[in-house]
Amino acid sequence: MNNQNERLKRPRWVSAVNMLLHILVCQCGRTEGITVAAAGSTTNVTVGQRVLFPVLPEGNQTVIIELTFKSIIVVSWFSKSKSPKLLKSYERRIDIQEDGSIRMNKVQLSDSGLYQIKTHYMSVKPPLKPPKYSRFHLQVFERVSKPNITAECRRNNISLSCSSIRGNEVTYSWETLPAGGNDSCLHLGQTMEIYPLPPSESTTYTCTAKNPVSRATSDPIDLGVCSIQQPRDGRWVSALCGLSALFLIGLLIFFYKRNH
Template identity: 35%
Template sequence: MAKCSVRSRHSAAMVKITSFVSAFHLFTVCGAVTLATPNTTTQVTVGEQVLFLVNIQGGDSYDVRFHSKTPPTIIAVWTINNTVHPKSTHPLYEGRVQWNESGSVVLYNVQVNDSRKYKLEINHQSTELKNDDEESFELLVFEPVSQPAVKIIDDCTTPNITLSCSIFKGTNVTFQWRKESLSGAIDGAFNGTQLVIDRDNEEEQHVYRCIAENPVSNAKSDPVRPKPCHGNNYVLFWIILLGLIPVLVWVCRSIISTKAGRATQEHSEQPDAWSNGLIEPTYTTLLNPRRTSEKRASKVL
């Protein structure tokens, strides 16, 4: 059987807890239950139940109206006349809101979008002159944070190491880094989702943790220890790069020199087609093969 409990985040509400617990036989609320007192801000976790308390002056007949103030919306209306008579419930709250005759509205399974200001009105219907009761509340609902995951961004080509922290769920989350010795002592704290470490000042006897927290929860990552780059690879990278610059210059000059030599050679091999501005004429003698053969035959005869 699920364990049911009632708690209050405000000491002023503890005085009323006993009277409200006695009326819990009217309904079953299992899980964490938080008592919200008027004119205060109550912070709760997703999935909890919240009791909105109001001081009823007396009387057997009255109407109860539960409002959302931002935006203005009537969530539910009940008529109380010895028994509870529900009159209307907003479709978005169907099955999640209930009136307790001891003087409270119960909101079940609260979600992040339930964070807002509320108003609870009691309108008396008896013949006696009674002042209507009205109380205001503010509710803030938070999703608990998940365990942070840390990614080490380091390719040994720069003098810095970057640690990046992330979570997959949680609302209104802040991040903090802790630098710890191997004995667990805290040697430094830093804010933000990323932490940049100077490689030259990094000491191997330290580890880092990311802390994620919001008003209702907190979680920390597993410890991470950046691995050193053996032989200062990032320095070696720059040495190799600087050593390649003269080679690249020599290759470029060789290519340019080779192209220039070919162009000069091609220019010198071209014939001088012009002489004194005139083209030298060329004569061609064509022989008739038939006449030549006839002359050879007559000489033989």
């Protein structure tokens, strides 16, 4: 009797666990490295991940499932044959799950775009069920690499530039922290111009690069050592300009007195 009770309880326990996992997948969108695409919205994924396009046919009916991308049929699957027809370039990257859902492996940047799943019901009894359409927008991102800062010491200012060699759709921001201070300043953009010249106290600058799937921060750079001074030749130029002006004024005075 106890054994029979345990057998009756076990399916309920298993069903509860499966339901919990299903809720987690729907809410979080990720499980075991798989991103579940959400119909009618944009799903962000990282290069190399796996994406699951859920297929939920209504009832236990015979169906034909088609996944199209850029108006091209990527995979066509007939529920009775169990053998999908794949576009040649996707043969090693697409799998059909037991429930008919379509899994794409090792996504690439070129996989970004709009996908459509058509579920065509093959019922032989009226009324005929119209086909069902589900649309998914997939956006693939490459993780950003650690950015580097380059500083150009100019005559009147310092130009800072931040760049990351890897990543797409990257945005940049700067953080400035004065020496001995706790209050930092933020600046948006890939470049930053510093006016006026930095004070003698050292100031630390860091740059952060990010996109919807990753972020990375550069090593700090201290611009206290970036001393901007006018070249020595500039003093001679200033002196010559002053002497020329005095000479010109003297000539004007001489000719004025001579004429009178």
